[in-house]
Amino acid sequence: MLYATQDPDAVLDWLIFWPRLTTNGTEQDPIISAVWEGEGLVQPVDKPSFILDGDKTTVWASFPNSEVDDVHVITCHVITAEGREDDQSITFTIIEK
Numbered sequence: 001m002l003y004a005t006q007d008p009d010a011v012l013d014w015l016i017f018w019p020r021l022t023t024n025g026t027e028q029d030p031i032i033s034a035v036w037e038g039e040g041l042v043q044p045v046d047k048p049s050f051i052l053d054g055d056k057t058t059v060w061a062s063f064p065n066s067e068v069d070d071v072h073v074i075t076c077h078v079i080t081a082e083g084r085e086d087d088q089s090i091t092f093t094i095i096e097k
Contacts, residue, residue, distance in 0.1 A: 004090055007097040008068050015060045016076055016088045022057040029080040030056030038074030066094040 006012055022029050036059075059076055066072065075089040 005093050005095050005097075006066070008066050008070075008094050010097075011062055013060050013062050014090055014092075015058050016090070017058045018078060018086060018088075019057060021078070021084055021086050022080060024082060024084075028056070029082045029084060031059065031078045032056075032081050033079040034059040035077045036061050036074055037077075039072055061090075066092075068094055068096050070094040 004014060018031065022031060059078060061074060061076070070092075071094070072092045073089055074092070075087055077085065077087045079085050
């Protein structure tokens with residue numbers, strides 16, 4: 001679980017990097033599916049899968065404006081080309097910066 005803070009007026013991008021999941025020995029096993037769950041996520045139209053273009057080892061999400069002291073937990077479930085799966089979560093605490 002990752003922990004992060006964010007200003008209530010900010011809309012920031014947050015990344016999760018899966019180097020151990022996406023490397024199988026010496027060969028790459030790219031992420032082919034990434035599904036985020038959690039309240040308040042923003043899914044941009046130009047990157048609907050949340051997988052960074054040309055990378056396939058990192059996924060991202062944006063988080064919109066929130067109220068001070070809000071706490072949000074978002075979880076990402078990924079699947080690689082070889083069928084390997086994993087979940088990671090980020091807990092956001094909204095604080096005035």
